[in-house]
Amino acid sequence: xxxxxxxxxxxxxxxxxxxxxxxxxxxxxxxxxxxxxxxxxxxxxxxxxxxxxxxxxxxxxxxxxxxxxxxxxxxxxxxxxxxxxxxxx
Numbered sequence: 001x002x003x004x005x006x007x008x009x010x011x012x013x014x015x016x017x018x019x020x021x022x023x024x025x026x027x028x029x030x031x032x033x034x035x036x037x038x039x040x041x042x043x044x045x046x047x048x049x050x051x052x053x054x055x056x057x058x059x060x061x062x063x064x065x066x067x068x069x070x071x072x073x074x075x076x077x078x079x080x081x082x083x084x085x086x087x088x089x
Contacts, residue, residue: 014046014072014073014084014086015046016046016047016048016084017041017045017046017047018037018041018045018046018047018048019047019048019050020033020034020037020047020048020049020050021050022034022049022050022051022052022053022056023050023051023052023080024052025051025053026053026055027053027055027056027059028059030049030051030053030056030059030060031056031059031060031063034047034049034060034063034085035063035067038069038085038087041087042087043087043088043089044086044087044088045086045087046072046084046085046086046087047084047085047086047087048082048083048084049082049083049084049085050080050081050082051080051081051083052079052080052081056081056083057074057081057083060083060085061074064085067089068088068089069085069086069087069088069089070085070086070088071083071084071085072084072085072086
């Protein structure tokens, strides 16, 4: 049995349709590759972007806002970030 607090801290799991590994790539490559990958996907699909460039978070957030895509989750891991992007159009 889970404690009430544990249940409340669980993040919803999103179904990921594609994973884009941008580890080791630097600005502006992660955002360009994210755009290219999203362009190949169907509306409603989710892309997981893995990046270790500190600028990738802000670059991908700005790109998503500008293009109307939805950031579902941003999770900082010990050596990279994981950004989930849903294609909306």
